[in-house]
Amino acid sequence: MPAVAETIETVQSVTESGYKWGFETDIEMEFAPKGLNEDIVRFISAKKNEPAWLLEWRLKAFALWQKMEEPDWAAVSYPKIDYQDAYYYAAPKTKAGPKSLDEVDPELLKTYAKLGIPLKEQAILAGVEGAGETPAEAFPAGGRMPVAVDAVFDSVSVATTFKKTLEAQGIIFCSISEAVQTHPELVREYLGSVVPQADNYFAALNSAVFTDGSFVYIPKGVRCPMELSTYFRINAKSTGQFERTLIIADAGSQVSYLEGCTAPMRDENQLHAAVVELVAMDDATIKYSTVQNWYPGDENGVGGIYNFVTKRGACRGARSKISWTQVETGSAITWKYPSCILQGDDSVGEFYSVAITNNRQQADTGTKMFHIGRNTRSTIVSKGISAGRGQNTYRGLVKISPKATGARNFTQCDSLLIGDQCGAHTVPYIENRCLSAKVEHEATTSRIAEDQLFYCRQRGLNEEEAVGLIVNGFCREVLKELPMEFAVEAQKLLAISLEGSVG
Amino acid sequence: MLKIEGLKAEIEGKEILKGIDLEVPMGEVHAIMGPNGSGKSTLSYVLSGREGYEITGGSVTFDGVDLLAMEPEERASAGVFLAFQYPVELPGVGNANFLRTALNAQRRARGESELDAMQFLKMARARLKELQMSDEMLKRNVNVGFSGGEKKRNEVLQMALLAPKLAILDETDSGLDIDALKIVSDGVNALRGPGFSSLVITHYQRLLNHIVPDRVHVLMGGRIVRSGGKELALELEAEGYGTIAA
Numbered sequence: 001m002p003a004v005a006e007t008i009e010t011v012q013s014v015t016e017s018g019y020k021w022g023f024e025t026d027i028e029m030e031f032a033p034k035g036l037n038e039d040i041v042r043f044i045s046a047k048k049n050e051p052a053w054l055l056e057w058r059l060k061a062f063a064l065w066q067k068m069e070e071p072d073w074a075a076v077s078y079p080k081i082d083y084q085d086a087y088y089y090a091a092p093k094t095k096a097g098p099k100s101l102d103e104v105d106p107e108l109l110k111t112y113a114k115l116g117i118p119l120k121e122q123a124i125l126a127g128v129e130g131a132g133e134t135p136a137e138a139f140p141a142g143g144r145m146p147v148a149v150d151a152v153f154d155s156v157s158v159a160t161t162f163k164k165t166l167e168a169q170g171i172i173f174c175s176i177s178e179a180v181q182t183h184p185e186l187v188r189e190y191l192g193s194v195v196p197q198a199d200n201y202f203a204a205l206n207s208a209v210f211t212d213g214s215f216v217y218i219p220k221g222v223r224c225p226m227e228l229s230t231y232f233r234i235n236a237k238s239t240g241q242f243e244r245t246l247i248i249a250d251a252g253s254q255v256s257y258l259e260g261c262t263a264p265m266r267d268e269n270q271l272h273a274a275v276v277e278l279v280a281m282d283d284a285t286i287k288y289s290t291v292q293n294w295y296p297g298d299e300n301g302v303g304g305i306y307n308f309v310t311k312r313g314a315c316r317g318a319r320s321k322i323s324w325t326q327v328e329t330g331s332a333i334t335w336k337y338p339s340c341i342l343q344g345d346d347s348v349g350e351f352y353s354v355a356i357t358n359n360r361q362q363a364d365t366g367t368k369m370f371h372i373g374r375n376t377r378s379t380i381v382s383k384g385i386s387a388g389r390g391q392n393t394y395r396g397l398v399k400i401s402p403k404a405t406g407a408r409n410f411t412q413c414d415s416l417l418i419g420d421q422c423g424a425h426t427v428p429y430i431e432n433r434c435l436s437a438k439v440e441h442e443a444t445t446s447r448i449a450e451d452q453l454f455y456c457r458q459r460g461l462n463e464e465e466a467v468g469l470i471v472n473g474f475c476r477e478v479l480k481e482l483p484m485e486f487a488v489e490a491q492k493l494l495a496i497s498l499e500g501s502v503g
Numbered sequence: 504m505l506k507i508e509g510l511k512a513e514i515e516g517k518e519i520l521k522g523i524d525l526e527v528p529m530g531e532v533h534a535i536m537g538p539n540g541s542g543k544s545t546l547s548y549v550l551s552g553r554e555g556y557e558i559t560g561g562s563v564t565f566d567g568v569d570l571l572a573m574e575p576e577e578r579a580s581a582g583v584f585l586a587f588q589y590p591v592e593l594p595g596v597g598n599a600n601f602l603r604t605a606l607n608a609q610r611r612a613r614g615e616s617e618l619d620a621m622q623f624l625k626m627a628r629a630r631l632k633e634l635q636m637s638d639e640m641l642k643r644n645v646n647v648g649f650s651g652g653e654k655k656r657n658e659v660l661q662m663a664l665l666a667p668k669l670a671i672l673d674e675t676d677s678g679l680d681i682d683a684l685k686i687v688s689d690g691v692n693a694l695r696g697p698g699f700s701s702l703v704i705t706h707y708q709r710l711l712n713h714i715v716p717d718r719v720h721v722l723m724g725g726r727i728v729r730s731g732g733k734e735l736a737l738e739l740e741a742e743g744y745g746t747i748a749a
C-alpha cells in the first residue's frame with residue numbers, strides 16, 4: 001500500500017472518538033521572538049541563509065502587507081486575529097544528519113508513530129543519512145505509482161524521499177528553502193509570478209514570512225514517474241504556518257502532486273496562510289490534489305485552524321492543463337479559492353471540490369477561472385456538505401476576456417444539507433466579455449432523504465455508515481478525480497467528519 | 504418463526520394497523536393481499552423498523568426475539584429483508600459497493616468474516632447469473648435511472664445476496680414483464696427451504712402461480728379479515744374484496 005494511504009489508514013484505526021489526530025509533541029523549538037516586524041522578516045531570512053534578493057522581496061511584501069486591510073467579504077466570521085501575538089518562525093532543532101533512528105529526537109519519532117508512519121519512512125522523514133535512497137521500483141504498491149513524501153514538520157522540511165530516483169530524470173523535488181540555495185535562478189524567476197506579493201492580504205503576509213514548503217520542477221518532456229506528496233502538521237503553539245509551494249511543469253511534462261495534512265488538537269486558534277503557485281508551460285499538465293483535515297475546533301467551535309490559502313495556477317503554455325481537486329473536511333474557517341489563469345490557447349482549467357462543514361465550521365471556498373487564451377476550457381464541480389451548524393459557501397468567478405474566443409466553462413454546484421441548523425450558499429460570478437464564449441451553470445440543493453437512510457439501514461448499515469455512503473455518493477464526481485491513494489482516505493474522512501451529525 | 508400478536512400502529516396520529524394477528528412459521532411462504540391503502544406496506548415498514556410509526560399495541564417476535572425493540576439494521580442482520588414497493592435511488596453509490604457494504608455490515612454484526620472485493624464479486628456474479636441479470640447491474644448507481652422492472656429485479660438481487668430468513672416482498676411483482684416475473688419467482692423459490700420464510704404482498708394471483716404460498720391472508724382496514732390456503736387467492740381474483748368485506 002502506498003505510504004500516504006497506509007499512514008492515514010493506520011491513524012484512523014488507532015484513534016477513537018472526536019478529532020482523531022489530537023496530540024501534541026514537545027520538541028525543543030528554536031523560536032523567533034513573538035510578533036511581526038521587519039526584524040522578524042530579517043530573522044527568518046537570515047535563519048535560512050537566504051540571498052539578498054529574497055530578503056528584499058520579503059521586505060517589500062511586508063511593507064505592502066502593512067498597508068493592506070484584512071478582507072471581510074467572505075461569508076465567515078471569527079474574532080480579530082492579533083498578528084503580534086504569534087510566532088513566525090519555529091523549527092525542530094536539527095543536529096546535522098543523524099546516522100540512525102537512535103539519534104533522532106524521540107519526541108519526533110513518537111509523533112510519527114502516532115501518525116502510523118512506517119519505520120522505514122520515519123527514518124527518511126527524520127533525515128537519517130542514507131535512508132530513502134532505495135529506488136522507487138523497490139516499493140511495489142499494488143501496481144500503483146509509488147509516492148514520494150516531503151513532510152513539512154512545522155516550518156522546516158525535515159526530509160525528502162525518493163530524491164535520487166527523481167534526480168535521475170532531472171526532476172527537482174525539495175523544500176523551497178533548499179531550492180533557494182540550489183536552484184536560485186528558478187525560484188527567482190517564478191516566485192510570485194503567479195501570486196504577486198500584493199495579491200491579497202494573506203498572500204502578502206505569506207510572502208513576507210513564509211518559512212517553508214515544497215518546490216517542484218519537471219523538465220521538458222518528462223512525465224513524473226510517481227505521485228509527489230507532502231503532508232503538513234501544525235505542531236508548535238501559536239505558530240502560524242506560512243508554507244510556500246511552487247510547482248513548475250516545463251513544456252510537455254506531467255506531474256501529479258498530493259497534499260494532505262492533520263494537526264494536533266489545541267485550544268487557541270491557529271492561523272494558516274499558505275501560498276501555492278503552479279506554472280504549466282506548453283502541453284504540460286499539473287494535477288494538484290488536496291485532502292485537508294486540520295483540526296476544526298470542538299462542537300462549540302472552540303479552537304480549530306484558520307485556513308486562509310491562496311492557490312493559483314498559470315496555464316502559460318498552449319494546450320497546458322491544471323487540475324485542482326480538493327477535499328476539505330477540516331479547519332474552523334476555510335478561505336480558499338484555487339484558481340487557474342488560462343493564458344495559453346486551448347489550455348484547460350479544472351476545479352473539483354468537496355467541502356464539509358459540521359458543528360460550527362465555516363467554509364467559503366470556490367475557484368476563479370480566468371479565460372484569456374483562445375478556446376480555453378474550464379470545468380468546475382463543487383460539492384458542499386453542511387451539517388450541524390456548519391456554514392458552507394461556494395464562491396466562484398468565471399471571467400472571460402474579449403480575446404478568449406471559443407472559451408467554454410461548465411460549472412456545477414451541488415449542496416447537501418444534513419439537519420436544519422446548517423446553511424449552504426452559492427455565489428457564482430460570471431463576467432463574460434466574449435460573444436463566442438459559452439458559460440453554463442447548474443446548481444442544486446438537496447437533503448439526505450429519510451427514505452434513503454431507511455433503505456440503507458434496512459440493508460444492514462447503521463445510521464453513520466448510511467450517511468457516509470450517501471455523502472460519498474454525492475461527492476463521487478469529485479472523489480473519482482483523486483489519485484487512488486487519496487480516494488480511499490477521502491472516503492473515510494468524509495464519513496468521520498460527519499460522525500454524530502444525524503440522529 | 505414470525506409471530507405478530509394484536510399489532511396496532513399509527514402514523515401521524517392516524518391508526519393504520521388495528522390489531523394484526525399473524526404467524527409465519529419457518530419454511531413457509533405466506534401471501535398478503537388486500538385493497539389499496541389497507542395497510543400492507545405499513546405492516547412491512549413496521550416489521551422492518553421504519554421511523555415515524557408509533558406502535559400502540561401488540562407485539563412482534565422473530566425466532567422468539569422482540570423485533571420491535573431492535574434498530575432497523577439489527578433486524579436486517581437478524582435476517583429480516585424488505586423488498587421495497589418503491590425502491591429508493593442512491594445517486595453516486597455504485598450497486599456493487601452498496602451490496603458489499605450491506606453484506607459485510609450484516610456479516611460483521613453476526614460475527615462472521617467480511618468478504619473482500621474478489622470474494623464478493625464472485626458471489627454476486629453467481630447470483631446475477633441465476634437471476635439472468637447482466638453484470639452491468641453492479642456497475643450502475645443504486646436504482647438510479649432503473650426502469651420500474653429493473654428496480655424490482657435489483658431488490659430480488661439484493662435478497663438473493665443477503666440470503667434473509669424472513670423476506671417481505673412488497674408488490675415485487677408489479678411492473679415486471681412476464682419473463683421477469685418467472686425469473687424473480689424462481690429466485691424466491693430457490694431460497695425456499697427450512698431456514699427461509701416469506702411474506703409476499705401482492706395484488707395478483709398470477710404471482711402466486713409461480714410462488715405457491717402455504718397460506719393466503721386478506722388485510723383490510725388494518726386487520727387480517729380472512730386467511731386460507733392458496734385457493735383463497737383464486738377466489739379473490741374471481742370475486743374481488745367486496746364479498747369478503749361483507
Ligand SMILES: Nc1ncnc2c1ncn2[C@@H]1O[C@H](COP(=O)(O)OP(=O)(O)OP(=O)(O)O)[C@@H](O)[C@H]1O
Nearest residue numbers: 514515517519537538539540541542543544545546
Ligand atoms: N405518512 C403518512 N401519513 C398519513 N397517512 C399515511 C402515511 N403513510 C401511509 N398513510 C396511510 O396509511 C394507509 C395505509 O397505507 P399503506 O401504504 O400501508 O397501504 P397499502 O396497503 O400498502 O396500499 P397499496 O396497495 O396501494 O400499496 C393509507 O390510507 C395511507 O394513506
Ligand SMILES: [Mg+2]
Nearest residue numbers: 543544545588
Ligand atoms: Mg403498499
